[in-house]
Amino acid sequence: MDNSLSSTSIHAGHTPATGLILPWKTFARVLTRAASLAVCLVAWHYLATAHVDLGVVTFQNVPSPAQVLTAAWELLQSGKLVSHLAASLLRVLGGFAAAAVVGVALGLLLGRSRFAEDVLLPPLEVLRPIPAVAWIPLAILMFASSEVSMVFITFTGALFPILLNTIHGVEAVDPRLVASARSLGSKRISLFTEVILPAAAPSIFTGLAIGMGTAWFCLVTAEMIAGQYGIGYYTWASYTVQNYPDIVVGMLLIGLLGMSSSVLIRKLGKWLMPWDISERKSS
Amino acid sequence: MTHALKHAKQGNIDIRNLSIHLQQGKQMFEALHNVTLSVSPGEFVCLLGPSGCGKSTLLGTLAGHLQPTRGSITVDGQTLNGPHPERGLVFQQHTLFPWKKVIDNVAFGLKMKGVPKQQRQDKARELLALVGLAGFEQHYPAQLSGGMQQRVEIARVLINDPRVMLMDEPFGALDAQTRMMMQQLLLDVWDRVNTTILFITHDIDEALFLADRIIVMSPRPGRIIEEIRLDFDRPRQADLITSDHFMQLKRHCLDLLHPQDSAFPLRRLSPLGASPLKQSELTS
Ligand SMILES: Nc1ncnc2c1ncn2[C@@H]1O[C@H](COP(=O)(O)OP(=O)(O)OP(=O)(O)O)[C@@H](O)[C@H]1O
């Protein structure tokens, strides 16, 4: 059905790409995706309500979708949601913003200067393989407030993806492009702002999107250990007080927040880089 | 007599006993050997030579991006000191700023000089009209065809009123028809702006059609093995390339270049990447 429809409209030759074909195909794809989600939900509902026990893994204590929905509604009404969300968002924004500034600045420097590379790269190479989560104990000891230590963990988590992608982006700039710019009169600073930065921008934004993901990941872990508010704390606290539906509410919130902040970064990238066709195609 | 020579007063290139080595340490090799060449103001010179003979190296050095090992280069009596907008550089493709609209690409040189926005955009519009691209100001480079992109490149260099224009196979990536159109356009433009042009090409027809003089180089390390002066009348028409004299010269060039066909093929690299372009080396 779908096939015959699209082929006739192609042969008719009057329908441009935005005509009959595209909306129908898009609609079919949206339908497929929605169906996939629905199947997952139904499976979850069955496993939870039937209390399936497979030995290795048991669903006896797993709340059902309906229970989770109720718990989410109660959280929304209690007004606590806002304070948890605000706490997490502030920490993520703080850590991520700091990582973005430091990562991009350092990356530009390391990508262009031999000297900076020799001075800064060795310690960074040692620190890089240490997962941000492993910083938690030391961070708690180092920083006076647990608030700052959590922001620091987030920062550490986001820093390296941003830094490495920036370095990579800068080093990949075509030397002929740099030569052209210098032959047109670019000096040090203008070369950075007019050429290196925009040329590396797609790679930088990839780093920012990945960094945003790791920032959430690290924050949630840090909150479980050191927090008093925040989504991660809420999730862990729900477990300790045996409020099982709330655990899933927390998990879903984390997923939702991580996803929407990554989408936001990608949108921002597209808006700032209208020339970047590869970005446009891949989405 | 080439008429451009009549009014050009600057753009005299003087190269003496120039040798250039690329890479460092054990990998160092001689790319150019003892090149001496003098180009008059307003002259159109084509460099012809087998792949890897050091043409791009010579151009990159003239542009100020590479250092000579021996010998000297002066432009209008002045020793080179790094790149300068008066020595404009045009590459084969993909060296427009993809993030800038066409008009801002062309206006870039004036922006670097601190010219106010309105003024530089007016000038850029003028130059775009000169290369036949009026109306494409707001496009991004990726939205233009290869030939149009090369026109933007030319306009972007011309906005700086260069003494010399250094062109490294600027039409090498274009199809035959577009290439011929661009050659005509370049001659028209050159006629109006009176800049010296040093033009690298692999295409013997192209060199014969464009140049006042062709310099033929040997395989690496590049040396000048022959100079051919061309006195075809200007303005030149497309039918020139089928004339007898043209054919004779073409055969001669083929003979000069032919023996190298059997030579070991070298990787095509940009000498600008021969040393990692990091800031420590770049400061001029
Ligand atoms: N980045 C690089 N690293 C190592 N060797 C290089 C590099 N760039 C160029 N070379 C070598 O230097 C020599 C001169 O190169 P150059 O690019 O000047 O030659 P060319 O005459 O322009 O060649 P083509 O006609 O292929 O453009 C060549 O033999 C080339 O292999």
Ligand SMILES: [Mg+2]
């Ligand atoms: Mg070359």
